[in-house]
Every structure is written in C-alpha cells, then in structure tokens.
Amino acid sequence: MPTPRDKTLWRVLAFFLVVLAVFAAAAFISIRNINRSVAGSDWVNHTHAVIQETEGLRSDLYIGDGAAHTYVVTGDPRDRRASTEALSDISDHLDILTALTRNESGQKEEVAKIGVLVNNRLEFLRGILAAHQSGDTAALKAALLEDAGQPGVKQIERAVGKLKDEELGLLTDRDTASFLQAQTTRWTVMAGVVLDVLLLAGAGWLIWDDLGARKRAAKALQQANDVLEDRVRDRTAELASSNQSLKSENLERRWTNQGLEHQLRYNNLIISSINDLVLVLTKATNISRVNPAVTKLTGREPHELIQLPLASMVRLVHEGDGPMIDPVVQAMNEGRDIKEQPAIVTDKLGREIPVQLALFPLRDKDKIVGAVVIIQASEGRKP
C-alpha cells in the first residue's frame, strides 16, 4: 500500500505528465495550423497569379483587339505592331494560365475553354489584319460585319470573368479558413496555457497540502513522542519508587525477622543456661518443652519427654493420710503458684532423685494456658 508521501508524489507526477501532454497537444495543433497557414499562403499566391494572368490576358485582349481595329481603320504600322505584341502577350498569358491550372481539374477545363475562345479571337484578328494588309476590303468588311458587337470578345469576357469570380470565391473561402485556423491556433494556445497554469496550480496545491500534512504529522508525532516520553518518565519514576518501597519493605521484613530470631535465640539461651530443670506444661499437665538440665539429670532426651504427663517423670511427695488430690492440677486450675514442693524425679534408669518443685501458671490475657515447672535437685545431685 503506498504511503501518503508516495501518493502525493504520484499525483504530482501525473499532474506534470498531463501538463506535458497538454503542452504537446497545443504545440502539435499550433504547428499543424502554422503549416496549413504557410500552405494556404502559397495557394493564395498561386490564386493571385491565376487572377493576375487572367487580368493580363483580358487586358492584352482588349489592347490587341483595339489596336487591330484601329490599324484596319488607320493603317498605321504602329497600331499593327501594338496589336501583334498584344496578341503575342495573350498567348504567353494563356500558356502561363494553362501551366498554373494544370493540377486543378475544374480550372483547367475553364482555362481550356478560354484558350479555345482566345485562339478563335486571335484567328479573327489575324484574319482582319491579313485582309487589310492584302487590301481585300470586301473580305475585311465582311469579317468586321460578322464581328459586329464583338460576340467573341464578350464570350471571352464572360469566361474570364467566371474564372476570376471562381478564384476570388476560393480566395474568400481560403481567407475564411485561414481566419478560422488562426482562431483555432489562438484558442488552442490560450486553452493550453490556461489548462497548464491550472494544472500547475493544482500540482502546487498538492505539494502545499502535502507539506502541510507532513508538518501536521510531524507535529502530531512529536506530541505523541512527548506524551510517550512523559509516560515513560512517570512510569520509570513510579517503578523507581515502587522499587524503593519494595527494598524498604524487604529490609523492614528482614529486620523484623532478625529481631524476632535474635529475641528467640536469646530467650532460649537464657532458659538453656539455667542449671535447674525447667519444664513447660500444657493445660493438661503434659510436658511440652524442657531445658538441657532435664536431660542432664534424667538421661531422657527431649523427644522422649514431650507429650508425656509430668507425673510420668515427677512424683510429688505426699505427707498427709487422706487421698491425694494432684497439687499440680489443682494449682493450675486455681491459678496458684507452688513453691518448694518436695518431689521425686525418676531418671531413665529408674533411679529416684529427691528434688524441690516449683510451679508457676502461664497466663495469656488472664487465661491459664499452661505452667512452668522449675525443679531443683539437691546440691549433690544437680546436673
């Protein structure tokens, strides 16, 4: 698919091609008309030559005819000579006319007819000249009587007049045609120029419109780029901010974890470092946690003690006679501490170790969730 730029280029090229075509057509028509005008001019010259020769023939005919008649009256040799010269010129005019019209059939026939009539007249004139010269007055008189009213001259006059009228008519037609050709040339050139100017104006408008469109497109592109750059900048800032927040959150989380871990480790360290036995009981008095001192004294590992009832390892010493209520359960139920309670711890080998037991209920929001038991062995039995 062509781009807008290509489209404009093709349109401008098309415009220029049309301009060239119009220019070529106008030039062709103009040159053809000029050639026709040149040809018409030759034809006009030819026609004028025919008319001139026709006029010359008629003029010389009158001169020769008049001189011949004068001579037969006066007998003056000058008239005879003038008549002879005129008759000779008539023959020349006739020859030229024949030559000029040899390629035009209609005129050729006309000239042929004129030639017959002129020759007849020349024959007559030569006849009266010869009759006068020979002194044959009767023959001369008879010939002149026969030519009374000069019918031969009138026939020639009509034939020559007809030929001349025809030539003048052709001249008029050719003049009209020449005028029309000139008009055609003028209008062709003017129309071509106007059309070319309009086409060039159209091409100019196309280029101008294309330049405007390109400017608008470039401006729109620049604006789009600016918007995009702004968005990228904003988005980059957002991402940088988010990244910073994530880093902060990550650091905060790691910091919290290490704080809790540190605290837990330190608490464990404290409990593990106590030489007395520390046990954590659930609400059901089962062992849930012990410190290393328990293992040292009893030989039992933590996993062996977890979930066992405290009573499985520690037996409280009962000093009364009645049935014993478990003081541990009672203290936990009542939320009461037990201190310095004599008790017996049984180790892994079944040996019994006398100890002092203390119990402290574990409270979580005023609710007893278990207890811490601290057992002290006698000095000699401490782990």
Next chain:
Amino acid sequence: MSAETKAPRAHIMVVDDELVIRELLESFLTMAGFRVTPVQSAFEAEAIAARDRPDLVITDLQLEESDGLEMVGRLKALLPDTPMILLTGVLFDPKVVREVLQKKVSSYIEKTAPLSRIIEEVQRLLPGR
C-alpha cells in the same frame, strides 16, 4: 544543586558482631542517604572513630570481645559530641533501661523495633542531615 553546594552525607558507624544486622543497617541507612561504615568489634570501632570521625554511632549492647556500654564509654572520650544509639534486645524493663542508659547513650532502641523507628531516631539526632 551543584556539587559545591551539596551538603556532605552524614557518616554513621554501625557496630554489631552479627553480620546480618550490619548488612541490614548498612543497606537501610545508605538507602536513606547516609554514609555508613559497618564495624564488627569494639576495637575496630575505636580505630575507625579515630581515623574517620562518625557523626553518629549505632552499637549493639552485646559484642563478642567487649560490652557495648564499655565501648560507648571509650568512644565518648574520643567523640564527646557524637550522639550514640544503643541497640539491644536483652533488657527487659524500659524504665530500668532508661534510668541506666540515659546518661551513657543518646537513645536506646530495641532490636525488635521497626527500621522506621531507627530512622526517626537517626533523623532526630542528626537534624538537617
């Protein structure tokens, strides 16, 4: 802002024998725009303090070779005007902590306190930095 007019970054020395704490505090304080020197021991802290005077000291209470409070005492001799923050998680009663420590350190922060609390304290002790 030109380099000539830009204030130099405040120098904070972080003293803790735990690598993870040193790294976390270094990353956090650097991100907040401070220059941080992480230090592992009291001996090293005193050497750094003499060579590259810090604007603030953050130290753990418990150090491998020494006691943080002892070190604070020795640093005070070197840097009498430098504020010091004690970080610890082993003291239990805030009231006791305040009474014992307020004359020795500028501030006391539990290790379980959030980092935002630490930066608040740093900014309070280093105003405009």
